[in-house]
Amino acid sequence: MKVLAVSGYKPRELGIFNPEAEEIGYIKKTVKARISGFLEQGLEWVVVSGQPGVEQWAAEVVMELKQEGCSLRLAVLPPFLHQDSIWPDHAKERYQKIIAEADYSEAVSKKEYENPGQLRAKNDFIIMKTDALLVLYTEDQPGSPEYYLEAAGRRSSAGHYPVYRITPDDLQQTVEEEMLRMADDIE
Secondary structure: OOEEEEEEOOHHHHOOOOOOOHHHHHHHHHHHHHHHHHHOOOOOEEEEOOOOOHHHHHHHHHHHHHHOOOOOEEEEOOOOOOHHHHOOHHHHHHHHHHHHHOOEEOOOOOOOOOOOHHHHHHHHHHHHHOOEEEEEOOOOOOOOHHHHHHHHHHHHHHOOOOEEEEOHHHHHHHHHHHHHHHHHHHO
C-alpha cells in the first residue's frame, strides 16, 4: 500500500467542542501509531479532504512525522472550493495551515458548494485514488464516516480495497498506555 485515505468523525460527533481537548491528543497518538505501521509497509502518501476532526488531526500527524524526518507526503483534496467558509475560526486556521504545508492540494470540484453530490463525488474520488482507508468509526455511533465506508464498499465490490478501523477500544488502549507511561514518569 502506497496511498492511504484517512477519515473519521467530526469533532461534534465525538462530543469534542474545545479545539484543545485532551481527547484529540489520544486520537492523534492512535492515528500516528497506525500510520507509522503502514510506513513500515511502504506507505508514501496520506490523503484527506481536510474536514475538521479526524481528517485534520491525521494531517497534523503527517506534518509531525515529516518534521521527524519521515518522507511521507500529504494530499488534501477538498470536495469544493472554499470548503472552510462556514467553519469556526479555529477550524479555518487549522485547515489553512494544513493546506500551506500539504505536498499537494486541489479541490475535487472546481466550483464552490452547490449540492451534496459534490461530497459524494469527493468520497468516491478519494477512495478511487487510494489503496486503502483508515477510518475512526464504530457501528455503535453512526455519523459522517459512513459515507466514506459506502464509497469503500463500492470500490471493494469491484476489487480489493482494505478498510482499517480505529475503534473506541483502540483509543482506550492508547489512553491506558499513556496513563501507564505518565505513572512511570512520576516514579
